[in-house]
Amino acid sequence: MTDDQDIERGAGEGEGSEAEGVERLEATATLPPEQGHELDRATLDELDEDQRAELEGDAATRGPGGGVAVGPHFLLREFHCKDGTPVPAAAVPGVKRLVAQVLEPMRAKFGRCTVVSGYRTANHNASVGGKPDSRHMYHNHPAEPAADLQFASGNPSQWTAEAERLMPNRGGIGTYPTFTHVDIRPNRARWDQNTA
Numbered sequence: 001m002t003d004d005q006d007i008e009r010g011a012g013e014g015e016g017s018e019a020e021g022v023e024r025l026e027a028t029a030t031l032p033p034e035q036g037h038e039l040d041r042a043t044l045d046e047l048d049e050d051q052r053a054e055l056e057g058d059a060a061t062r063g064p065g066g067g068v069a070v071g072p073h074f075l076l077r078e079f080h081c082k083d084g085t086p087v088p089a090a091a092v093p094g095v096k097r098l099v100a101q102v103l104e105p106m107r108a109k110f111g112r113c114t115v116v117s118g119y120r121t122a123n124h125n126a127s128v129g130g131k132p133d134s135r136h137m138y139h140n141h142p143a144e145p146a147a148d149l150q151f152a153s154g155n156p157s158q159w160t161a162e163a164e165r166l167m168p169n170r171g172g173i174g175t176y177p178t179f180t181h182v183d184i185r186p187n188r189a190r191w192d193q194n195t196a
Contacts, residue, residue, distance in 0.1 A: 019176045019193050021128030022148055026117040027178070029082040036077030039086040040068045043076060046089030055092070071099035073107055079118030079147065087119045091138035094145045098184050102171070103147065106162050106182075111152030116179050118147050135172060135183035146172065146183035156180050156194055164190075 031039070044052050055068050055076075067075035070092070079087050079095055087095060095118075107113045120128065120136040130136055135146035151159060159180040163173045167182075172189040174181035 018129040018131070019178075021130070022117050022176070023178060025128050026082055026148065027150075031077065031080060031082065031084065033077075035084065036067065036075075036080065039080045039084070040076050042086040043080075043089050043092065044068065047092065051089070051092065070096050071104050073113070074099045074103060074115070078115040079145075081119045081121050081124050082117070083121060083124045085119070085121050085124070088139045088142060091119065091142040091145055094138070094141075094143045094184065098145050098147060098182070101184060102163060102166055102182050103149070105166055106149070106151065106159065109162055110154045110159065113152075114150045116148040116150055119145070135185060141183075141185070144183055144185040146181060148176070148179045148181050150179050160192075 044055065047055070055070075067077055070076050070079070076087060076092070076095070081087075103113060103115075117128070117136060119138045120130060120134065121139075122137060125134050125137055126132075133140070135141045135144050136148075138145050149159065154162075156175050156177065156179060160173055160175040163171070163180060163182050167173065167184075167188075170184070170186055170188055172181065172183040172185050174190070175192045175194040177194055
């Protein structure tokens with residue numbers, strides 16, 4: 001199956017254990033705020049001068065506690081790998097597009113959003129059972145980043161329906177028992193691992 005084809009419903013993007021891996025390893029892991037700031041700084045240090053100025057420019061682009069905002073309600077630190085690896089600088093424009101095109105509109109409908117899983121290194125992706133070519137590996141797909149999401153209201157089926165409304169002919173959308181996966185690949189891919 002090529003990347004530009006839909007993935008059959010129920011076939012899944014991962015290797016069968018991704019939902020459990022994300023729940024076990026990603027949903028329970030948090031980066032302390034000070035580590036998030038360090039990782040933000042590491043990403044910012046890799047950006048060119050104009051990109052860095054755009055992100056840290058004025059108070060309007062600063063999030064709570066001085067975090068680096070990638071949208072009105074999202075901070076860069078929410079997307080760093082849970083193993084303590086910063087988001088690659090090359091992926092920052094893609095993360096900002098993901099936030100603007102999908103996450104902010106979904107947040108407006110369902111309330112506060114938790115990014116359960118954002119960037120993953122290859123080793124971390126394997127540890128959660130992710131697909132070897134996962135869009136969570138921003139270093140391989142900087143323009144097409146993924147995020148696994150939960151919202152204050154609704155359920156994964158409703159979140160999936162809204163993502164579908166926002167990206168009817170493009171993007172990856174996966175439904176899992178407790179979260180929804182979205183990515184901004186240019187082609188369309190859909191899968192359903194929701195057994196709940």
